[in-house]
Amino acid sequence: MSSNGKKPIVISNGTLIDGTGNVPTRNEAIVIQGNRIKSAGRLLGDIKLEDRDSVEVIDAAGQWIMPGLIDAHTHLSYGNPKVPGETRGRGTTRPEFNTLRAAWNARKVLRSGVTSISVPGGTWFTDVAVRDAIKLGLIDGPRVYCAGRMIVTYGSIEDEEPSWVGTPEHSIGVLCNTAAEMVTEARRQCKHGVNFVKMADSRSGESQTISKEEIAAVVSEAHRRNVRVAIHSRGSASTRAAAEAGVDWIMHTDLATEADLEAVAKAGVRIVPTVTFVERVLEFGREVGQEQIQIDLDRMKRNMDGLVNVLQRARAFGIKVLCGTDTGNYSWMPYGKMHAKEAEILVRYGGYTTIEAITACTRDNAFAVGLENEVGVLEGGKLADVIILKQNPVADIRVLQEPSNLAVVIKDGKKVNLNDHASEEIPLTFQEAVA
Numbered sequence: 001m002s003s004n005g006k007k008p009i010v011i012s013n014g015t016l017i018d019g020t021g022n023v024p025t026r027n028e029a030i031v032i033q034g035n036r037i038k039s040a041g042r043l044l045g046d047i048k049l050e051d052r053d054s055v056e057v058i059d060a061a062g063q064w065i066m067p068g069l070i071d072a073h074t075h076l077s078y079g080n081p082k083v084p085g086e087t088r089g090r091g092t093t094r095p096e097f098n099t100l101r102a103a104w105n106a107r108k109v110l111r112s113g114v115t116s117i118s119v120p121g122g123t124w125f126t127d128v129a130v131r132d133a134i135k136l137g138l139i140d141g142p143r144v145y146c147a148g149r150m151i152v153t154y155g156s157i158e159d160e161e162p163s164w165v166g167t168p169e170h171s172i173g174v175l176c177n178t179a180a181e182m183v184t185e186a187r188r189q190c191k192h193g194v195n196f197v198k199m200a201d202s203r204s205g206e207s208q209t210i211s212k213e214e215i216a217a218v219v220s221e222a223h224r225r226n227v228r229v230a231i232h233s234r235g236s237a238s239t240r241a242a243a244e245a246g247v248d249w250i251m252h253t254d255l256a257t258e259a260d261l262e263a264v265a266k267a268g269v270r271i272v273p274t275v276t277f278v279e280r281v282l283e284f285g286r287e288v289g290q291e292q293i294q295i296d297l298d299r300m301k302r303n304m305d306g307l308v309n310v311l312q313r314a315r316a317f318g319i320k321v322l323c324g325t326d327t328g329n330y331s332w333m334p335y336g337k338m339h340a341k342e343a344e345i346l347v348r349y350g351g352y353t354t355i356e357a358i359t360a361c362t363r364d365n366a367f368a369v370g371l372e373n374e375v376g377v378l379e380g381g382k383l384a385d386v387i388i389l390k391q392n393p394v395a396d397i398r399v400l401q402e403p404s405n406l407a408v409v410i411k412d413g414k415k416v417n418l419n420d421h422a423s424e425e426i427p428l429t430f431q432e433a434v435a
């Protein structure tokens with residue numbers, strides 16, 4: 001009988017980390033019925049653990065139970081990992097192949113203990129399709145909450161082509177140079193089923209490319225249609241403008257000043273610093289050289305310093321920090337490997353305890369997937385996204401980064417097969433695939 005049938009799952013024993021920030025406690029029983037947690041704590045009277053015909057028991061003795069991880073910043077459809085012969089450009093001119101690859105990526109993410117992801121931008125409406133296919137059970141994967149192509153102006157990130165080319169259909173940006181064009185594009189994306197609209201300012205924060213009025217116009221339109229708005233903003237002025245224009249969350253915020261952070265705090269806007277990506281750029285850049293990755297390492301070093309300051313100051317200002325990684329935005333940001341890196345960074349640079357970092361990646365991140373109060377916490381009534389670990393993440397937060405530490409992954413009340421084909425590395429070349 002499949003675990004999503006009538007038969008409840010009971011997780012007994014082990015140490016419970018419930019995602020609320022509470023200290024870990026001894027777990028008696030977590031009862032999962034259908035796709036929800038029925039109860040956590042004392043075992044309900046009508047369930048008999050000995051009666052294995054009517055209950056599936058997972059014995060977590062000596063293990064750690066916590067909510068499924070959430071990555072507030074993962075891209076599924078940028079066209080990674082690349083196959084030889086594909087162009088360097090973002091996205092791909094082959095949406096059919098790219099969609100299948102995105103579906104594969106999603107399955108890989110789930111097998112690393114990540115049960116929900118927020119996808120701020122991609123090609124075509126690939127992510128909407130992958131989200132819906134997962135929802136319908138055509139493929140398995142994490143819950144997906146996604147944007148469409150990013151709204152950009154001349155000079156924004158992802159405005160990579162000469163002006164006479166603009167942003168071709170297969171790119172992940174879409175040029176909109178007036179508030180009216182932005183609102184039209186936001187409406188088009190809403191029509192196609194995005195969960196949020198992603199806007200994007202300059203690549204590294206060197207200048208502000210979208211005005212506060214333009215952001216506010218998109219926010220007003222999207223919110224009226226019950227769709228949220230997020231923005232790529234590494235700069236100072238753009239971060240303050242985004243906060244004052246009322247976006248739902250700001251990605252990066254590298255160069256935010258005290259006054260900018262004050263504006264963010266006052267507006268009650270969340271931030272997704274995504275330090276993982278910048279740290280990886282610096283690490284990988286040192287390894288292979290600046291030429292190879294084509295990113296200015298000095299500029300990234302400056303942004304890294306800015307981000308460390310932001311992490312520390314955000315705490316003082318009481319700004320909610322969500323955990324994202326930018327997995328999938330380059331071939332060297334592999335799926336299934338980086339998703340919990342941001343938690344380690346919060347501990348290392350932000351002064352977080354490991355329990356606080358876990359809460360940021362679970363309960364707090366639920367906001368970025370539109371499921372606040374539904375996932376990220378293990379208590380009765382919540383959706384049943386649960387992982388069980390062989391090592392203690394409270395003692396060492398890096399435990400969360402290693403899929404081999406996972407004993408069990410449950411998403412939506414269903415156990416994920418951690419040993420199937422999707423857990424393997426895919427061939428890097430067609431030659432390998434044929435061989």
Ligand SMILES: [Zn+2]
Nearest residue numbers: 073120326329
């Ligand atoms: Zn990104």
